[in-house]
Amino acid sequence: VAEAIETMVVRGAPAIACAAAFGLAIDAHNASDLGVWRAYSQRFFQAIERMARTRPTAVNLFNALDRFGAVASSFKDDVPMANVAARIEGDAIALYDQDLAICKAIGEHGAALAFDKPVRVLTHCNTGSLATAGYGTALGIIRSLHAQKMLAHVYADETRPYLQGARLTAYELMSENIPVTLNVDSAAAYLMKNGEVDWVVVGADRVAANGDTANKIGTYSLAVNARHHGIPFYVAVPTSTFDTKIATGDQIHVEMRPSTEITHQFGKPVAPIGVNVVNPSFDVTPHDLISAIVTEKGVIYPPYKKSIAQLFSSQV
Amino acid sequence: VAEAIETMVVRGAPAIACAAAFGLAIDAHNASDLGVWRAYSQRFFQAIERMARTRPTAVNLFNALDRFGAVASSFKDDVPMANVAARIEGDAIALYDQDLAICKAIGEHGAALAFDKPVRVLTHCNTGSLATAGYGTALGIIRSLHAQKMLAHVYADETRPYLQGARLTAYELMSENIPVTLNVDSAAAYLMKNGEVDWVVVGADRVAANGDTANKIGTYSLAVNARHHGIPFYVAVPTSTFDTKIATGDQIHVEMRPSTEITHQFGKPVAPIGVNVVNPSFDVTPHDLISAIVTEKGVIYPPYKKSIAQLFSSQV
Numbered sequence: 001v002a003e004a005i006e007t008m009v010v011r012g013a014p015a016i017a018c019a020a021a022f023g024l025a026i027d028a029h030n031a032s033d034l035g036v037w038r039a040y041s042q043r044f045f046q047a048i049e050r051m052a053r054t055r056p057t058a059v060n061l062f063n064a065l066d067r068f069g070a071v072a073s074s075f076k077d078d079v080p081m082a083n084v085a086a087r088i089e090g091d092a093i094a095l096y097d098q099d100l101a102i103c104k105a106i107g108e109h110g111a112a113l114a115f116d117k118p119v120r121v122l123t124h125c126n127t128g129s130l131a132t133a134g135y136g137t138a139l140g141i142i143r144s145l146h147a148q149k150m151l152a153h154v155y156a157d158e159t160r161p162y163l164q165g166a167r168l169t170a171y172e173l174m175s176e177n178i179p180v181t182l183n184v185d186s187a188a189a190y191l192m193k194n195g196e197v198d199w200v201v202v203g204a205d206r207v208a209a210n211g212d213t214a215n216k217i218g219t220y221s222l223a224v225n226a227r228h229h230g231i232p233f234y235v236a237v238p239t240s241t242f243d244t245k246i247a248t249g250d251q252i253h254v255e256m257r258p259s260t261e262i263t264h265q266f267g268k269p270v271a272p273i274g275v276n277v278v279n280p281s282f283d284v285t286p287h288d289l290i291s292a293i294v295t296e297k298g299v300i301y302p303p304y305k306k307s308i309a310q311l312f313s314s315q316v
Numbered sequence: 317v318a319e320a321i322e323t324m325v326v327r328g329a330p331a332i333a334c335a336a337a338f339g340l341a342i343d344a345h346n347a348s349d350l351g352v353w354r355a356y357s358q359r360f361f362q363a364i365e366r367m368a369r370t371r372p373t374a375v376n377l378f379n380a381l382d383r384f385g386a387v388a389s390s391f392k393d394d395v396p397m398a399n400v401a402a403r404i405e406g407d408a409i410a411l412y413d414q415d416l417a418i419c420k421a422i423g424e425h426g427a428a429l430a431f432d433k434p435v436r437v438l439t440h441c442n443t444g445s446l447a448t449a450g451y452g453t454a455l456g457i458i459r460s461l462h463a464q465k466m467l468a469h470v471y472a473d474e475t476r477p478y479l480q481g482a483r484l485t486a487y488e489l490m491s492e493n494i495p496v497t498l499n500v501d502s503a504a505a506y507l508m509k510n511g512e513v514d515w516v517v518v519g520a521d522r523v524a525a526n527g528d529t530a531n532k533i534g535t536y537s538l539a540v541n542a543r544h545h546g547i548p549f550y551v552a553v554p555t556s557t558f559d560t561k562i563a564t565g566d567q568i569h570v571e572m573r574p575s576t577e578i579t580h581q582f583g584k585p586v587a588p589i590g591v592n593v594v595n596p597s598f599d600v601t602p603h604d605l606i607s608a609i610v611t612e613k614g615v616i617y618p619p620y621k622k623s624i625a626q627l628f629s630s631q632v
Contacts, residue, residue, distance in 0.1 A: 155594075158578060158587070160476060160500040166578070166587035174588050181592040184476040184578060185502040186534025190599040193536065218502025220509065224544045225537055262474060262482070262500060265581040271474070271482035272490050276497040278471075283506040 012131020013058035099133035110141030127203035211287030211304025212249025249284035328447020329374035415449035426457030443519035527603030527620025528565025565600035
């Protein structure tokens with residue numbers, strides 16, 4: 001499972017967290033012959049560490065791993081492994097169910113932002129049922145808009161270099177008969193200038209306490225362009241994506257991906273062999289370019305330092 | 317030759333004009349058995365029309381075709397075809413030589429803009445010896461900077477969908493031992509935000525009388541981001557790229573390219589079959605986002621309506 005996350009067989013911040021949780025559950029089940037927790041505990045914490053080494057940017061994974069670590073720390077030494085495995089599996093299923101419910105709530109809150117006429121939405125990367133437990137975050141808003149007949153059109157950035165927009169978002173939307181047009185990432189500004197885009201809606205991999213948001217490379221460029229064109233720029237995230245331990249986006253570690261994602265297609269070179277490449281997987285959009293952040297608990301607005309603090313202080 | 321231009325075997329606004337000129341010269345040579353101009357003239361004007369139908373956005377092509385049309389109109393009916401062919405070939409070679417000299421002059425004028433310390437330049441698409449008769453426009457400036465030890469680094473946008481940056485610019489720069497790093501187009505803003513870019517330098521396919529500039533899709537997004545980050549945005553063009561007959565960029569026809577440029581790689585699909593695609597080959601950057609335009613006659617600055625008019629009124 002860790003390898004599947006590293007090689008992006010599973011990708012999307014919420015889906016990564018769910019997959020890691022099920023990976024831990026599988027490991028606990030596989031260890032049932034060890035008898036009791038005492039004989040397994042070290043290996044379980046190693047499994048958590050292994051999952052933590054897969055991908056560095058999305059915080060959902062670390063939040064989930066922290067939760068499983070806390071549960072494991074509460075086990076007594078002589079708890080039978082069957083009970084341990086059942087508990088881990090139950091928690092993984094709960095995480096999955098919760099993520100699905102969260103996405104639907106995000107969708108409803110986000111769709112409520114369209115009140116006068118159907119909107120044309122531009123989105124980036126994939127934030128749908130293939131990036132979450134289901135339904136999606138930014139794509140959840142698009143699904144809810146469509147269900148309410150408040151969606152006029154979707155423009156999907158192809159999302160270089162990994163083409164999540166072309167390969168996943170376009171596929172998901174076509175499967176649901178949602179009207180979608182695919183474009184190269186750099187054409188988003190052209191579409192905005194031509195008046196084709198009413199909203200930009202994206203997901204996120206990590207949101208700092210001040211609202212600075214890490215998301216797929218290209219998101220920041222979209223935010224700058226949205227501001228230039230006076231277009232609302234919305235971020236759709238579960239509250240598990242907030243990392244209130246970090247004050248600003250400057251503290252977010254941006255993962256660098258292999259150069260071959262850019263230099264090769266289907267194993268064939270499309271750039272000179274040996275060329276220098278910079279391939280950041282994410283960028284950080286400063287909070288002042290974000291019009292609103294849509295969470296499962298509702299929509300929050302600037303100033304984010306205050307509204308994010310309120311979001312978490314109101315949690316029971 | 318017309319097919320080579322249409323299918324982008326030859327691309328780059330100045331290279332297209334040169335190729336079309338040599339295409340006309342080849343046609344005139346092939347018609348030598350027709351004896352005199354009278355027997356060939358209709359076919360020659362058809363050849364000009366055929367070349368005009370290849371690609372619509374770059375103005376250099378149309379300027380060159382106008383010039384050949386004017387020369388042809390001056391031929392007397394009984395001029396021997398050998399003389400006609402020699403004249404067309406001579407004019408094609410002159411166009412080529414002139415383009416090379418123009419590129420070198422653009423390079424020198426542009427490099428002079430760096431006066432205090434070596435600069436890190438981000439460029440888009442390919443504007444080098446494979447897009448012109450040689451040396452290049454934006455890449456000419458980069459070559460001249462490098463020759464003067466005023467170039468610190470080049471970031472080359474890969475330039476989706478056709479990857480001219482990955483396939484041509486990176487290749488040209490590596491061949492000349494100029495330090496280059498390749499990035500996806502949407503990472504340009506990330507590099508700017510991280511303070512890695514001192515200048516953006518691009519070419520152009522058509523510049524209107526007010527300075528509005530058509531260039532490869534993605535140029536406009538770069539210009540918006542350069543402005544947001546306070547980075548100079550320079551356009552490098554021969555004066556043949558100006559189209560002073562059109563007042564603004566709104567009158568520039570933007571070519572739409574086939575969807576397969578986005579949906580397929582090496583003939584294999586990377587998007588759902590049948591997906592809607594918008595694939596503009598160019599976008600128009602408004603003059604107010606352009607810091608300066610570098611031509612073979614020198615560097616011009618805003619207000620462009622005035623400085624462009626002066627540029628042409630001073631021509632002998």
